Amino acid sequence: MTNLSLSENWRQARLRPDNGVWARVRSLGTLRVVFVVTLSVIYASLFLITFLADIDPHERFRYNKDIVFNEDSMLAPGGVPGGVIESSGVMVYASPNEEHWLGNDERGRDLLVRLAYGARTSLTTGLVCVTFFLIAGTSFGVIAGYFEGRWHSLFVYLFNIVNTFPILLLLLLAVIVIGATVGVEFIFLRIYLLMACLGFFSSPKLAELIRGQISSLKETAFVQASVALGLKPYQIIGKHILWYECRPLIVVQSAYMMGQAILVETTLTYLNFGLEYPMVSWGLMFRSMAGGIMTGRFQPVIVMAAIALAVYFFHYLAGILNDLLATEERRG
Amino acid sequence: MSLIRILVQSVIKLIGVTSLVYVVLYCAPGHIAIHGVEKERSLGRAAIDYVEWGGKVITGDWGYYKDGRKISERLKQHIPRTLLLVGGSLVISLLLSLLMVLASLYWQHMVLVRSSITIINLLSGIHIIVLSYVFVLFDWARPNEGFSFWLLIILALGNGALVDYFSVLHSQFDKALSQDYVSAALARGADRFRHATRYEILLAIVEATSSRIPALIGGTIIVEYIFGYNGIGFDIIKAVENRHFDLTMGVTTALAILLIGISDMTQFVRQRLDPKLHS
Numbered sequence: 001m002t003n004l005s006l007s008e009n010w011r012q013a014r015l016r017p018d019n020g021v022w023a024r025v026r027s028l029g030t031l032r033v034v035f036v037v038t039l040s041v042i043y044a045s046l047f048l049i050t051f052l053a054d055i056d057p058h059e060r061f062r063y064n065k066d067i068v069f070n071e072d073s074m075l076a077p078g079g080v081p082g083g084v085i086e087s088s089g090v091m092v093y094a095s096p097n098e099e100h101w102l103g104n105d106e107r108g109r110d111l112l113v114r115l116a117y118g119a120r121t122s123l124t125t126g127l128v129c130v131t132f133f134l135i136a137g138t139s140f141g142v143i144a145g146y147f148e149g150r151w152h153s154l155f156v157y158l159f160n161i162v163n164t165f166p167i168l169l170l171l172l173l174a175v176i177v178i179g180a181t182v183g184v185e186f187i188f189l190r191i192y193l194l195m196a197c198l199g200f201f202s203s204p205k206l207a208e209l210i211r212g213q214i215s216s217l218k219e220t221a222f223v224q225a226s227v228a229l230g231l232k233p234y235q236i237i238g239k240h241i242l243w244y245e246c247r248p249l250i251v252v253q254s255a256y257m258m259g260q261a262i263l264v265e266t267t268l269t270y271l272n273f274g275l276e277y278p279m280v281s282w283g284l285m286f287r288s289m290a291g292g293i294m295t296g297r298f299q300p301v302i303v304m305a306a307i308a309l310a311v312y313f314f315h316y317l318a319g320i321l322n323d324l325l326a327t328e329e330r331r332g
Numbered sequence: 333m334s335l336i337r338i339l340v341q342s343v344i345k346l347i348g349v350t351s352l353v354y355v356v357l358y359c360a361p362g363h364i365a366i367h368g369v370e371k372e373r374s375l376g377r378a379a380i381d382y383v384e385w386g387g388k389v390i391t392g393d394w395g396y397y398k399d400g401r402k403i404s405e406r407l408k409q410h411i412p413r414t415l416l417l418v419g420g421s422l423v424i425s426l427l428l429s430l431l432m433v434l435a436s437l438y439w440q441h442m443v444l445v446r447s448s449i450t451i452i453n454l455l456s457g458i459h460i461i462v463l464s465y466v467f468v469l470f471d472w473a474r475p476n477e478g479f480s481f482w483l484l485i486i487l488a489l490g491n492g493a494l495v496d497y498f499s500v501l502h503s504q505f506d507k508a509l510s511q512d513y514v515s516a517a518l519a520r521g522a523d524r525f526r527h528a529t530r531y532e533i534l535l536a537i538v539e540a541t542s543s544r545i546p547a548l549i550g551g552t553i554i555v556e557y558i559f560g561y562n563g564i565g566f567d568i569i570k571a572v573e574n575r576h577f578d579l580t581m582g583v584t585t586a587l588a589i590l591l592i593g594i595s596d597m598t599q600f601v602r603q604r605l606d607p608k609l610h611s
Binding site: 160161163164165166167168169172173175176177179180181266267270271272273286290293300304307308 | 345348349353356357360361362461462465543546547549550553554557568569572573575580584587588591592595
């Protein structure tokens with residue numbers, strides 16, 4: 001009890017308003033902060049390297065006698081450590097070496113470069129999804145929370161119906177419509193439209209949370225005071241409710257949605273309804289290397305780990321932001 | 333709310349959902365055979381065709397798939413298989429999470445309990461595809477439909493449900509056991525778990541189950557595709573791949589009946605269980 005009180009007092013003392021942003025970050029714990037910062041740096045580096053370096057993610061690499069492999073395994077006749085050399089001289093599923101740090105994939109391409117391009121795809125498609133999620137979720141939430149009576153009931157009813165259905169089913173139905181509307185030559189546009197649909201179909205969850213906040217804050221003293229001072233409804237909703245009260249909620253939900261978007265993009269591509277060659281994405285890499293799992297290759301495991309880590313990172317980031325913004329709220 | 337009112341609402345929702353999906357698919361651009369024939373489509377004709385289709389569905393004529401089999405028969409065989417997966421995942425994840433929650437409440441500082449909670453949290457980030465392939469990688473899940481195969485695909489599917497159940501049950505148990513009315517019941521000599529279980533835990537389980545089912549159905553689509561398991565999830569993939577109108581509508585209608593039914597029944601059960609709503 002005493003220890004708990006002391007640690008709580010110490011924590012509260014660290015959170016004094018004059019301690020600033022660093023005190024709030026420190027209160028999260030060193031390990032958590034280091035984990036998030038490290039993964040952010042890795043993810044950002046992978047993303048930026050695709051713009052800064054002039055690398056072709058589809059280049060197939062041939063075997064070269066000067067390459068030094070990192071492992072001392074026996075060189076199989078006609079093969080490279082961990083993989084084989086095709087008749088054209090391309091190294092397939094080669095182990096990590098000084099030229100290709102993570103080895104080569106099933107067609108002899110550099111795995112690290114393709115992971116970097118995959119990170120770029122997942123981030124851009126995720127951002128499209130989150131943008132639509134925010135626009136639709138906030139708009140629906142404000143309309144449902146601000147208006148009373150039939151509009152309110154109608155929106156709540158619709159939110160419940162959309163939430164009843166699996167998002168993947170709704171997206172597969174969207175594939176039928178979008179797949180025929182957008183040609184194969186605009187494959188990127190197709191995935192962007194599907195991600196926009198994902199943001200739209202997921203928006204009732206955010207809308208429901210914002211609606212709840214607006215409904216509970218409507219009768220509070222500061223809103224009544226704002227009305228009495230003659231502020232317009234859009235000012236009260238936009239500044240006082242959305243910006244000051246719902247901001248933590250919106251930020252946390254966006255970070256969580258980013259993780260979900262990566263999962264769904266990977267799933268759609270894996271199911272053959274998303275991206276296709278010549279695009280590079282983690283889902284596409286995993287689909288093309290799935291056969292390698294049966295033969296015990298380690299490269300698909302790296303792609304698996306990249307997907308899992310990225311999703312976990314965004315979910316974890318949502319948790320960290322939740323704690324950070326809740327602290328900020330508590331400090332007033 | 334009475335059961336009849338809930339049933340009427342369910343029927344209205346069902347008509348709303350199926351009509352919306354019908355019109356969207358009907359007006360979708362590109363080649364799509366409506367009821368087995370390629371015909372001229374317009375928004376005006378969609379309403380008439382929907383009524384005609386609805387009449388046929390009620391009488392049991394859900395159309396035919398490319399192999400000549402009746403879609404109603406195909407769904408009759410595949411729905412129970414998918415429900416078995418969903419039900420199995422729910423039961424196993426509920427039992428596992430209950431065991432872990434109770435263990436964590438009794439032995440809060442045990443390394444084993446704390447590490448299993450950390451593992452549970454880590455599992456939340458792992459994709460269902462990744463987990464399925466981990467089983468394939470270790471040659472644990474061969475598509476022979478033996479017991480281990482069932483168990484593994486149920487575990488792959490139930491991963492998310494386990495995380496959900498664990499977090500919900502852990503917080504609810506914590507909250508429930510510190511409530512004033514539970515302390516009062518304890519002071520009067522009543523079993524503390526009886527009240528906490530009935531009013532807080534059971535309600536939390538019902539709500540967590542209801543909110544998890546859509547995600548589980550979505551998960552079956554992936555799991556059935558990976559393991560080549562003939563269920564309703566595999567059907568929807570085939571329907572979308574082949575742009576088969578009748579099969580898409582059939583699967584959507586069957587899932588709509590199932591999901592709306594579960595959602596509305598949960599609402600009914602919640603009213604029965606929650607003393608605040610009940611009064």
